[in-house]
Amino acid sequence: MSHDFPSSTVEPKVPLVGKMMLAAILAAVAGLMFGLDIGVISGALGFITKEFNASIHAQEWIVSSMMCGAAVGALGAGRLSYTLGRKRALVLSAVLFMVGALFCVGANSVTVLIIARAILGLAIGIASFVAPLYISEVADEQHRGSLISVYQLMITIGILLAFVSDALFAYIGAWRWMLGIVAVPGAVFLVGSLFLPDSPRWLVLRGRDKEALDTLTELRASRSEAENEIRDIHEGLKQKQRGFSLFLENPNFRRSVMLGIGLQIVQQLTGINVVMYYAPRIFQVAGFGQDGQLWGTAIVGVVNMLATFIAIGFVDRWGRRPMLVAGFIIMAIGMGALAVLLSFGQDSSTIMHYLSVAVLLLFITGFAFSAGPLIWVLCAEVQPLQGRDFGIACSTFTNWIANMAVALRSLPCLAPLARHIRSGFTPL
Numbered sequence: 001m002s003h004d005f006p007s008s009t010v011e012p013k014v015p016l017v018g019k020m021m022l023a024a025i026l027a028a029v030a031g032l033m034f035g036l037d038i039g040v041i042s043g044a045l046g047f048i049t050k051e052f053n054a055s056i057h058a059q060e061w062i063v064s065s066m067m068c069g070a071a072v073g074a075l076g077a078g079r080l081s082y083t084l085g086r087k088r089a090l091v092l093s094a095v096l097f098m099v100g101a102l103f104c105v106g107a108n109s110v111t112v113l114i115i116a117r118a119i120l121g122l123a124i125g126i127a128s129f130v131a132p133l134y135i136s137e138v139a140d141e142q143h144r145g146s147l148i149s150v151y152q153l154m155i156t157i158g159i160l161l162a163f164v165s166d167a168l169f170a171y172i173g174a175w176r177w178m179l180g181i182v183a184v185p186g187a188v189f190l191v192g193s194l195f196l197p198d199s200p201r202w203l204v205l206r207g208r209d210k211e212a213l214d215t216l217t218e219l220r221a222s223r224s225e226a227e228n229e230i231r232d233i234h235e236g237l238k239q240k241q242r243g244f245s246l247f248l249e250n251p252n253f254r255r256s257v258m259l260g261i262g263l264q265i266v267q268q269l270t271g272i273n274v275v276m277y278y279a280p281r282i283f284q285v286a287g288f289g290q291d292g293q294l295w296g297t298a299i300v301g302v303v304n305m306l307a308t309f310i311a312i313g314f315v316d317r318w319g320r321r322p323m324l325v326a327g328f329i330i331m332a333i334g335m336g337a338l339a340v341l342l343s344f345g346q347d348s349s350t351i352m353h354y355l356s357v358a359v360l361l362l363f364i365t366g367f368a369f370s371a372g373p374l375i376w377v378l379c380a381e382v383q384p385l386q387g388r389d390f391g392i393a394c395s396t397f398t399n400w401i402a403n404m405a406v407a408l409r410s411l412p413c414l415a416p417l418a419r420h421i422r423s424g425f426t427p428l
Helices: 018-052 056-083 086-105 110-138 141-170 175-180 183-194 200-205 209-219 223-237 244-249 251-269 272-285 290-318 320-342 351-368 371-381 385-422
Strands: none
Touching: 018 056, 018 086, 018 110, 018 141, 018 175, 018 183, 018 209, 018 272, 018 290, 056 086, 056 110, 056 200, 056 385, 086 110, 086 175, 086 183, 110 141, 110 200, 110 371, 110 385, 141 175, 141 290, 141 371, 200 209, 200 223, 209 223, 244 251, 244 385, 251 272, 251 371, 251 385, 272 290, 272 351, 272 385, 290 320, 290 351, 290 371, 320 351, 320 371, 351 371, 371 385
């Protein structure tokens, strides 16, 4: 079993069908909800800490309980999407988004807030599995990479909107509004999910071939193209979906599953979510005041979003591996430069603040066009059809467990960093 990256052979250009693009974008709104829930906690955490007098351990669990819920949601999402269908699974995740957001608004203790965040995590775990899978099944081959990257773009837009709303609500200390505002796009996502067409592949799986062909005809440029794809789906489904038994029997499948797991671990070890969850705290220990912390965090969101357009524009032209290599080189340069700058801690000039922010944004850029979107694309593409659901479930579960581990250990690491930076930098 081989998993080659796209060749450089030029294929005839397939037109982008409006209904296909609309279905993919509506499903990608799950990513917007994902991004909002990642981003809002960074601005709200300081106010929550003051109101509930939360310890560092409690703060870590307020942040990481979402990832714990997401890991559980991702683990059950494969069976859920097979039984209910991709569309209904997305509808369920939208309902959970709204319920979790409303519980956050009414939280009267750290415990209730942790439970509410775990409910949001369940929604994210389901959506993070089902949305890319659904998009890959409604998109044609030539546009699949770009349309799945739209999901990552929506995550970055959600993070940006969360950072901006946090900055605005911070002026009145309204952390409940920061968390509750998520319910508004959640309602939009719920309505949009109800109008999604069912996945053609899932319809074929359920023996509803006529509906699958009718749906695919609306999503493709011609009926003949839809008929050809239905035949390909049937051909692929001749091999029955298998999971753990195939993992035990087939060394090639074990290799593809472990590759997906490894890619997700590497994505989290880049440290991107330390920045996303604790960005204001990072700007604080670097010497910025409250306004600088919150608006600096918003700038991180802007760069993260804009750089994702690079992936959308070039992923299907340059290929996955070249973009990943370029992104990791840029990330290494950014983090290496940041380490060098921080080593000059005794220099009291403010230029070190701004140079540090600049190289941090360079790191964000490298991540946003490479490891951010492309690892999700690759984790779907490297799995054979026969074991794809199992393989994607394993890699998505790993992402959230690694994400939770990073979130749980980040705050203690920031304390010595704060002491080091404050010893040499003058607060702005």
